[in-house]
Amino acid sequence: MRNPHRLLQRALMLAGAAALLAACAGPGSTSAPTGEPVLLRLIAFNDLHGNLESTGLTLPWPDPAQPGKAIRLAAGGAAHLSGTIQALRAGAPHSLVISSGDAIGATPLISALFLHESTVDVMNRIGVDLAIPGNHEFDAGKDELLRVMGGGCRPNKPDALTQSCPLGESGDSRHPGARFPHFVANVVMADGKTLFPPSVVKTVAGVRVGFIGAVTRVTPSIVVPSGVAGLTFTDEADAINAEAARLKAQGIQALVAVIHEGGDTGTPGLPLEWNDAACPNPRGAIFDIAKRLSPDIDVIFSAHTHQGYRCVVDGRPIMQATALGRGVSVADLVIDPRSGDVDRARTTHRNLPVFNERSDAPLRAAITAAEPEPFASTLRAAKPDAAVAERVAAYAQVAAPRAARPVGVIGGAFERVAKSDASAGRLVADAQWRATRDPALGGAQFALMNPGGVRTDLRCARDAAPPCAVTFGEVFTMQPFGNSLVVMTLTGAQLRQMLEDQQRPGRPAPVLLIPSSSLTYRWVARADHGQRVQDLRLAGAPIDPAAEVRFTVNSFLADGGDGFVMLREGRQRLGGELDIDALIAHLKSSPSPDPVPRITWVD
CATH class of the missing domain: 3.60.21.10 (Metallo-dependent phosphatases)
Structure with a gap:
């Protein structure tokens, strides 16, 4: 078989000669x-x-x-x-x-x-x-x-x-x-x-x-x-x-x-x-x-x-x-x-x-x-x-001085690391729910945030005590992707299945989506797939499998990111603002870290 790269090199040489002749014709000419x-x-x-x-x-x-x-x-x-x-x-x-x-x-x-x-x-x-x-x-x-x-x-x-x-x-x-x-x-x-x-x-x-x-x-x-x-x-x-x-x-x-x-x-x-x-x-x-x-x-x-x-x-x-x-x-x-x-x-x-x-x-x-x-x-x-x-x-x-501009206030350190849901993720989820719960903006009943989308902790500066100001650069570093918010509808049964798929068969550990304060459940780590999500509640009440629930995720998740392909089935979709804009708006209310997990981890 003839080497295609040698053919390419020969064609390059031949075409190069043609290009040289064309160049001699002067600018604007068409060979x-x-x-x-x-x-x-x-x-x-x-x-x-x-x-x-x-x-x-x-x-x-x-x-x-x-x-x-x-x-x-x-x-x-x-x-x-x-x-x-x-x-x-x-x-x-x-x-x-x-x-x-x-x-x-x-x-x-x-x-x-x-x-x-x-x-x-x-x-x-x-x-x-x-x-x-x-x-x-x-x-x-x-x-x-x-x-x-x-x-x-x-x-x-x-x-x-x-x-x-x-x-x-x-x-x-x-x-x-x-x-x-x-x-x-x-x-x-x-x-x-x-x-x-x-x-x-x-x-x-x-x-x-x-x-x-x-x-x-x-x-x-x-x-x-x-x-x-x-x-x-x-x-x-x-x-x-x-x-x-x-x-x-x-x-x-x-x-x-x-x-x-x-x-x-x-x-x-x-x-x-x-x-x-x-x-x-x-x-x-x-x-x-x-x-x-x-x-x-x-x-x-x-x-x-x-x-x-x-x-x-x-x-x-x-x-x-x-x-x-x-x-x-x-x-x-x-x-x-x-x-x-x-x-x-x-x-x-x-x-x-x-x-x-x-x-x-x-x-x-x-x-x-x-x-x-x-x-x-x-x-x-x-x-x-x-x-x-x-x-x-x-x-x-x-960009450097603008990154240092204050955009909000926090009442304590929001951290990413946790066995179930972390305070930094709860902050972002609460911000996204707050931005979309108005009926005119989607009527979301809760929000879910992927932990990989929360890139850093959000803390006071080294010498500052809470409450303290946070800068645009700090907030942007925490939420750098510019994802937009998407409100969608699933049934209670679909929601449960999607949450079960946080640890699909063959995956050694779960990737737990972090919920806003309105959604809670127990995660039983030793249970079989299909039985790990227990006591799933919305605003304190059990979720009916037949009921339609409306919630917010970012556009990355909405398109099946992190393997959450069931989210592609979400109906009645409505796009919202950018995730960082929602977070900045929420920070103007001077939030403090929520110490109570929304996901109760059971070994």
Whole structure:
């Protein structure tokens, strides 16, 4: 069998010569198709979530010394992402960089504090060529999305925690917006037009290539309803297929789908192997969508689930590069210049890590050595982008004093560690219930919080005694994900089953969701699955299995996060505000830690 990477290198050399001839024609010229194949490198990243700094970012990587075990590989950061992209672009005569959604929303402070203008600015500097919106782009509503991407400053109120156009004093007086187009085929306005163009067509060496976008159709159920009022999120496959047919009728043969929806592969609990082309145990919405996509689609870039995979289904790759700027997906297309068709047999693709300054040097060298060419050489050549690093540092400097602003008062230390439910989790659950119990805001009877979503304790400063003020930075560190609240309905029986599934068969220990003060029960650790949840009560009264109960979780749980798939069955969903906003509002009431567990643990 001929080595596909040698074929790729030969195509690169041939296409490079063609590109040199085209460059001699001068700026703005469009080279006519020649007989040589056109090589186009597509570089995609997904779910950046405003992670501009590299601090704390890691990838779970298979441990070479212990099969089946994972180690943490430091990865990510905008300067390193940009450097990796530049190295990839240097190895190809034609390339395009794609953001597959959720570039903003659910972000660290360096993005959220500046209304995500900082992230868009950095994406411009990285050289993004085109992007689709993910569900989190709609967190602040359609109008704010259009402003952030279209440009312009928002008025800054004196008491606002956020700041628009933060670097104005250095001459950047106006947020320029995205210098790259957004496209999405399945978000339709009331007048029947799409919010953004359904596709983008790029001409590469005289060949037209079409990119068609879609975002998960469940977006309205996981964002604030008022923010997407008047928008319809249609079936992803139907929208893409309709646009593919339209582009095909224009003679465009090379088609790429960019979909903010995802899935997972492999065995749950085992380390990531994101380049296993055998694609073991594929599951999730993206694979169902792919089965229904037009056979004219040549490549599928996916997102949303923060997983890494590189599958080949029906002869075309389906790829995702985890999330947070820690990796990129690369697909090298070989296109016939006369027909415009992609030669799928010669398409090569790979997921690559974004090494950073904290990456373990021996592990980095081992990973690089194991990569096929030309990707091994690319990883060796990648260097952090100094200009991007300087820009990120400027935003970090402006963020520092704002992070220190007080936002509330606490009457004692809220801690995360506990055998059942912890006081920090109770604080968050109570805040979310308080934010959604009004009938107009969902009519929640209680709230449940996943312990992994509570990232730190909340304490008084070292020299302060309670009651004491807490800062925005401290609260944001406790709740950094920017999840929105979702109110839903289950029956009492479904609720009990979901709580029993906190420790499914085969799981050695439970992951106990932390309830607000209105919900209590006993957890009998030694009992069999199905018998551990006892004396389940709402507002002190036993819950009728047939009764409908209405409660609040964050959007991560609502989508089945942490394995709570039954929450996907929740009915009558209503989106609410962001979790951090609910917590800040609750802190204005000066809460004290509740010493009484809502879950009584019985060994």
